[in-house]
Amino acid sequence: MIIGLTGGIASGKSLLADDMRSRGLPIIDADAIAREVVEPGKPVYEKIKAFFGARVFHEDGTLDRKALGRIIFADEEKRQWLNSTMHPAISEEMMAKKDALFEQGHHTLVFDIPLLIENNRMNTVDRVLLAYVDEDVQLKRLMERDGSSEEEALDRIRSQMPLKEKKDYADAIVDNNGSRDESSEQLAYILAEWNIDPRKS
Numbered sequence: 690m691i692i693g694l695t696g697g698i699a700s701g702k703s704l705l706a707d708d709m710r711s712r713g714l715p716i717i718d719a720d721a722i723a724r725e726v727v728e729p730g731k732p733v734y735e736k737i738k739a740f741f742g743a744r745v746f747h748e749d750g751t752l753d754r755k756a757l758g759r760i761i762f763a764d765e766e767k768r769q770w771l772n773s774t775m776h777p778a779i780s781e782e783m784m785a786k787k788d789a790l791f792e793q794g795h796h797t798l799v800f801d802i803p804l805l806i807e808n809n810r811m812n813t814v815d816r817v818l819l820a821y822v823d824e825d826v827q828l829k830r831l832m833e834r835d836g837s838s839e840e841e842a843l844d845r846i847r848s849q850m851p852l853k854e855k856k857d858y859a860d861a862i863v864d865n866n867g868s869r870d871e872s873s874e875q876l877a878y879i880l881a882e883w884n885i886d887p888r889k890s
């Protein structure tokens with residue numbers, strides 16, 4: 690079984706992923722893979738260099754993520770270009786990791802994909818688990834975590850489907866407006882409902 694963990698930016702996906710990882714469930718993290726595919730020399734790195742130029746790179750040649758983020762979260766067309774350039778490479782790597790885990794004998798794993806619903810990738814998972822927070826909590830946690838301005842944080846939030854709308858696509862929802870412990874309890878309840886015993890994953 691594949692659990693599709695999703696949410697919005699700063700909604701608590703990492704919190705839930707860490708919890709499931711510590712229970713023994715393998716996690717395939719799209720954000721982490723998105724960092725791997727832009728390492729110097731990789732095909733996607735070269736495409737970004739040709740499209741955006743030196744302004745999105747550090748002097749040592751590595752990608753300046755903050756600079757690229759400032760551009761794409763404020764410009765829908767450039768974001769769509771980046772998505773269509775990066776997402777196929779990310780998907781391919783996720784599928785390869787999934788196949789390897791199943792071959793190793795695992796039978797339950799988690800895809801952690803922020804844009805699972807926006808990209809209509811629900812058919813790649815068996816259950817959709819949503820990390821939900823209200824927009825005011827999301828904005829506050831995002832600004833605190835990234836030290837970003839309200840404008841930058843809102844650009845990022847508005848580049849995604851509103852979390853309220855994502856609820857319609859979820860098989861289960863963790864309401865992460867409360868404490869971390871409360872979210873962990875909700876998660877444990879959902880995994881039990883789905884008959885997932887992480888020790889046998």
Ligand SMILES: CC(C)(COP(=O)(O)OP(=O)(O)OC[C@H]1O[C@@H](n2cnc3c(N)ncnc32)[C@H](O)[C@@H]1O)[C@@H](O)C(=O)NCCC(=O)NCCS
Nearest residue numbers: 697698719720723754755757758772775779803804848849
């Ligand atoms: C623009 C980049 C370099 C900014 O890097 P930065 O380190 O500041 O942010 P990070 O990668 O940690 O992403 C944080 C969150 O932003 C959101 N986010 C990232 N990319 C996108 C996007 N294209 N559209 C909407 N939201 C996005 C996600 O919720 C993600 O969890 C980076 O986000 C990126 O490479 N994005 C394109 C790849 C992508 O779509 N990743 C999302 C998972 S598939």
Ligand SMILES: Nc1ncnc2c1ncn2[C@@H]1O[C@H](COP(=O)(O)OP(=O)(O)OP(=O)(O)O)[C@@H](O)[C@H]1O
Nearest residue numbers: 697698699700701702703704830834865867868869
């Ligand atoms: N229940 C909670 N109470 C207080 N703070 C929280 C709670 N859940 C998460 N946070 C904090 O909110 C921020 C966002 O949470 P987290 O990093 O888990 O979100 P995320 O969905 O993984 O974000 P991203 O999409 O950016 O990777 C973090 O700083 C985290 O420590």
